[in-house]
Amino acid sequence: MHAPAPYDARAQFWLGIRLFFPVAISIAAYGVVWGVLAGQAGLSVLEVALMSGLVFAGASQFVALDMWTPGSLPVLSIIIATAIVNLRMVLMSATLRPLVGHLPLPRALGTMFFVSDEQWAMTMAEVRKGNASVAFFLGTGVLSWFAWMASTLVGRVLGAFIDDPARYGLDFAFTATFLALLFGMWRGRGDLIPWLVAALAAIVSSRLIEGNWYIIVGGLVGSFAGALIETAKERRHVA
Amino acid sequence: MSLEALITILGMAAVTYAIRAGGLLLANRLPTTGFVASWLKHVPGAVLASLVAPAVLTGGPAEAIAAAATALIYFVTRNLFATMAGGVLAVYLARLALGG
Known part of the structure; x- marks a missing residue:
């Protein structure tokens, strides 16, 4: 019988920080750009700190900036768009259950604040190797939070010195980021039709409806199309 | 900071945390197929x-x-x-x- 490896929470925490370091640098670079664009969208330093610190979810923060119009903020549609963009995290925190299952529920729920793409991916990779723990996950999460917080603030302060971001192509950072995230989600040909349906629905509704509702319309129509096709296929397999 | 900006940011934070916590709470009940x-x-x-x-x-x-x-x-x-x-x-x- 194998003796369980001695569990050293502090060592695990630092291991998480060490392994996550290169990823954190990439997050920070991305955060600086978000901060510059946030300043351009009219967010104050305090608003940047609050959003990065409390929401702590890059893709949805990019979407929020895209919709941010100070003076007449589309409050409800920004919150709905945030929820839809972040819905993928339901599946991530569900798969982390075995990792935190032994903790008292309030503490387990507390750790879930740190769930995001990169930390989740790295922790799951360690789980597969058999040596991840809550402390490891927290190490990656804490480092990621500080990297995101610091870099978005730096970007916001530096951004005050850039008068016209479009001159440097920075306005395209949104499209480039969303494209990269989209390609990263490609799981095979089954994604093609839902993506095309979503794109088409978004283009049509952006012409018909004021504001940014096209994101929500396209996201819902496209994902329903994907689910319909997939369940229809499964049924045919069963039959 | 305007009140609507504060409400927007707190709303974004609340739905995002609810999603993160929800996944854990629903882990055993989420349909897998x-x-x-x-x-x-x-x-x-x-x-x-x-x-x-x-x-x-x-x-x-x-x-x-x-x-x-x-x-x-x-x-x-x-x-x-x-x-x-x-x-x-x-x-x-x-x-x-x-x-x-």
Whole structure:
């Protein structure tokens, strides 16, 4: 019988920080750009700190900036768009259950604040190797939070010195980021039709409806199309 | 800071945390097959596709070239930051070249 490896929470925490370091640098670079664009969208330093610190979810923060119009903020549609963009995290925190299952529920729920793409991916990779723990996950999460917080603030302060971001192509950072995230989600040909349906629905509704509702319309129509096709296929397999 | 900005940020934080905590609470009850499971899986891609489609379509030739360059850089590097930086550089150069 194998003796369980001695569990050293502090060592695990630092291991998480060490392994996550290169990823954190990439997050920070991305955060600086978000901060510059946030300043351009009219967010104050305090608003940047609050959003990065409390929401702590890059893709949805990019979407929020895209919709941010100070003076007449589309409050409800920004919150709905945030929820839809972040819905993928339901599946991530569900798969982390075995990792935190032994903790008292309030503490387990507390750790879930740190769930995001990169930390989740790295922790799951360690789980597969058999040596991840809550402390490891927290190490990656804490480092990621500080990297995101610091870099978005730096970007916001530096951004005050850039008068016209479009001159440097920075306005395209949104499209480039969303494209990269989209390609990263490609799981095979089954994604093609839902993506095309979503794109088409978004283009049509952006012409018909004021504001940014096209994101929500396209996201819902496209994902329903994907689910319909997939369940229809499964049924045919069963039959 | 305006009240509506504060409400927006707190609302974003609340729904995002509810989603993160919800996944853990529902872990044993989330369907792993069927319509709802499949729908959840397709949401993120569909949202991102709807985000970029109108932007790419309404942009000029410089944006179209840069979007193609962005795709190429992603498939070579598989790195989010490199893709973003490459896309920005590509649109900058394309606008210079096309005088846009």
